[in-house]
Amino acid sequence: MADLLDVAGRVAAVPLALLARARGGRPMHPRGVVLAARLTRTGLPRPTGVPWLDEAGTDDVLVRLSRGAGLPPRLPDLLGFALRAPGERPVDLLLSSSGRRPWSRRVPVLRRDPATTYGSIMGYRSPAGPVLLAAAPVAAGVFDLGARVGRGPEQPFGRVELGAQTEPPDPPLHFDAVLHPPPGLVADGPMARFRRPAYTAARAALGEPLDAVRPPAR
Template sequence: MADLAGAAGRLVAVPLGALARRRQGKPMHPRGAVLDAVLERTGGPADWGVPWLAGPAREPVVVRLSRGGGLPAPLPDLLGLAVRVPDGDRPVDLLLSTTGRGRWTRFLPVPRTGAATTYTSLMGYRCAAGTVRLAAVPEGPAALPSDPGPVAATAPGTAFRLLAARGAGDWVPFARLVLGEPADPLDPDLQFDAVRNPPPGMLADGPMARFRAPAYAAAQAARPPEE
């Protein structure tokens, strides 16, 4: 399985690299809105051996909401919610995509039209407790568009509950994410890398991580040089 996932990632890295050159280094999620946000870690499972999930903290973060295929709204698209947590020399990057929330549907990408929906990491993280996945679900009913301009205008104040689960087990809350004001410009050039920048005590692992690594490398190689 590891060899198949890695081989598949290397295979798709070629067309993704070509697409990245056309999309200024972003083969997927080419259009998005970046916002300031606050991550309030309220304390999650203490027996998983991951202090980052268990310990309370409040810190400013950056969030990017995006449409994965770049399809025009109101068409459904695979939506993304990326979170960057500053952490010294290396940040923590979380990349979540729209999926189901159930025991098995959490592993399946699901196109959506509105951004106030369920997102999961899809990619697993290996830790002392086994394989863990992360999720974000909106707090209460909310109407949030997914196109960058409208979402930037309406997202401030929107809150998501962050959850963690072992395998197909129950979701356990560990944090609250509150969206703030949009960046200026709306979509600055940020490079999220969930494989290289996992939370402390966790390691990106599994077929999705091995599939993603060559794609990240291809996209970064295709980025235009900095002036």
């Protein structure tokens, strides 16, 4: 099965690379806006052995809200919530508009309003078992980040407060959730094996594996 997924990812990488060149950078989610944001991690109530989920901390981050197919705003689209915590080892989260119930966070749902729930279609491996991440709006410009570990319930571990748009409003910020998972987590499962070669092709088409865009100082 893993070999088939790898082959499928390599096959998909060819049109994705061509699309990235045609669109000048992004094969998917071509339209979006990047916002400076503050991530405040409060930690999960039950330790998992993953510092990024367990420990409290505050980071200046970047969040890109986007439309998967780049359709006009009046039409539903697969919306994206991408978070970058810069550093020597950046952290990238890629979430897609999904069902509103914890059990449906992995089900992609077309929506118009970016103030919606987002889930990680791709899972992670951790010392405590499989991990799925999600974001849910709690106020205007504020999202709670949650994690479901193993068969347990989804629980909040942090909050993202969106700020001002960057300048330019949609800089060439390239996310890779497979290469840059949170510390202590490993991208795992069918979607990770499918995405890995596709991401590699997209980075090659873009010419730069990472960008130098950083959140402005607060």
